[in-house]
Amino acid sequence: MLYTDHMDHRYKKFYEVAKYKSFSAAALALGKSQPAITLAIGSLERSLGVKLFERNRYDVELTKEGKLVLESATKILKEDALLHKKLSKLITHQSRHIGIIDSIAYLLYSSAKDSNILSGLEIMVDNSKKIISDLLTDKIDLGLITGQPGYVPKDIKVKRLHTEKFVFVSSPKLQTKDRDGGIDDWLAFNLDSTTFAHFTKQFKRLGLNVQPVFYSTSLELLKDMALSGRGTALLPFHMVKEDIASAKLIKIKTPTLTRPIWAIARKKNRSTVEDLSRQVNNLLIAANSKR
Numbered sequence: 001m002l003y004t005d006h007m008d009h010r011y012k013k014f015y016e017v018a019k020y021k022s023f024s025a026a027a028l029a030l031g032k033s034q035p036a037i038t039l040a041i042g043s044l045e046r047s048l049g050v051k052l053f054e055r056n057r058y059d060v061e062l063t064k065e066g067k068l069v070l071e072s073a074t075k076i077l078k079e080d081a082l083l084h085k086k087l088s089k090l091i092t093h094q095s096r097h098i099g100i101i102d103s104i105a106y107l108l109y110s111s112a113k114d115s116n117i118l119s120g121l122e123i124m125v126d127n128s129k130k131i132i133s134d135l136l137t138d139k140i141d142l143g144l145i146t147g148q149p150g151y152v153p154k155d156i157k158v159k160r161l162h163t164e165k166f167v168f169v170s171s172p173k174l175q176t177k178d179r180d181g182g183i184d185d186w187l188a189f190n191l192d193s194t195t196f197a198h199f200t201k202q203f204k205r206l207g208l209n210v211q212p213v214f215y216s217t218s219l220e221l222l223k224d225m226a227l228s229g230r231g232t233a234l235l236p237f238h239m240v241k242e243d244i245a246s247a248k249l250i251k252i253k254t255p256t257l258t259r260p261i262w263a264i265a266r267k268k269n270r271s272t273v274e275d276l277s278r279q280v281n282n283l284l285i286a287a288n289s290k291r
Contacts, residue, residue, distance in 0.1 A: 010044040011073045011218075013037050014052065018070050021059040047215060072224040079220065083109055096272055097122045099131035099143040102219055103164060103236040104261065107283050110238075127217070128194045135264055142265035142273050144280065147194040149264060157270060159277055161261040162284040165237040166199070168252035169244065171229035182209025183252065185231040187222045190215050198259060199234065206255045238287035 016026035017037065027034040045052050052066035062070060083105070100108070105125045126134070128145035135143050135156070149158055168183060189196040196215075203210045213231055216222055219239065226233035227248060234257065243249040261284065265273035 010040045010047075011076065013040040014044055014069070015073050015077060017041060017053065017060065018062055018066070021061065023060065049214070068228070072221050075224065076218055076220050096142065096269065097124065097140040098276070099124050099126055099134050099140045099145075101125070101128060101131070101144065101146055103239065104144045104280065106219075106236070107238055107287060108280070132264065135266070141269050142263065142276070144276075145194075145262050145264060146259050147198060148260070148262055152264070155267050157263075157265050157267050157273060159263045159273065161263055161277055162281045162288070163258035163260050164284055165288040166234050166257045166259060167237050167240065167244075168232055168234050168254055168257075169226055169240050169249040170232040170252060171227060172247060172250055173229040174232070174250075182211070183232050184209075184211045184213070186210050186212045187214045187216070187225050187231040187233040188212035189222075189234075190217050193217070195259060199257065202257060206257075208254060236287075241287075 013026060013030065013032070013036075016029050017023055020026050020029065023037050023041070024034050027037045030037070041052060048065075048069065050065035050069075051063050052069060053060040054063055100123060102125055105123065108123075124134075124140060128147055131140070131143040131145050132149055132152075134140045136153070144161075146164075148160070149156075152158060170185075174185075189199075200210075202208075214222075214225070219235060222233040223235055223239065223243075225231060226235070227243070232252060236259075240249055244251050261280070263273050263277045263280070
């Protein structure tokens, strides 16, 4: 299994413990200490609010909830490995290094089959804060983030792109749920993320009563949980439009919800960022307009 740096390290460790049925064997396989594995699993269990393993005398066994999480974690890790394998074929020796948030990576990858939008770009997927940090330390050449950056040096170009449309979705199993009082089962983004802060402010401004019950760094995991009827997820429209069209997910009626996308780059890469910005803008406009 190929793991990449942007994946939540707790899911990597969880996958290995489930694979080997042993904390010590997982630690050995990952080159980590056993306490590090134990702490990561404990943190993940607290984050998810469920017990993932039953500890026996000789090994560990997945709980019912653990088996559900393993299905989603396995899918996420495989898709992540496949994404990077396919993107690597598009990288040239003179490539630019670009950091992008996960939903925009999904949008770019979907369009890469029919265009050369990723030609000459080496993709690294991460959160907005890390992307800004990597740009300022010259680890990447440009970035696509959410949220307007604060102070940046004079040689950094910041350009606002089109907004990304988000929708609340849930399984048809929850279709009869009374939504008049708001959404009380939100499968949310991480508490410390730029996106969580952005949407909680937007909910307050729009008068939406939304209560989180679960937090994750992975949009794919949130989508999988919504599909399985575990709650209501707020996801980019372009990620769920096919599921809505096929009635696998039901769109919850709310006022329009959007997230701003920004491009940042060293001014010496002005031509690259202008070209990529134009293409991403076109993709966002097209994705947001499809119903």
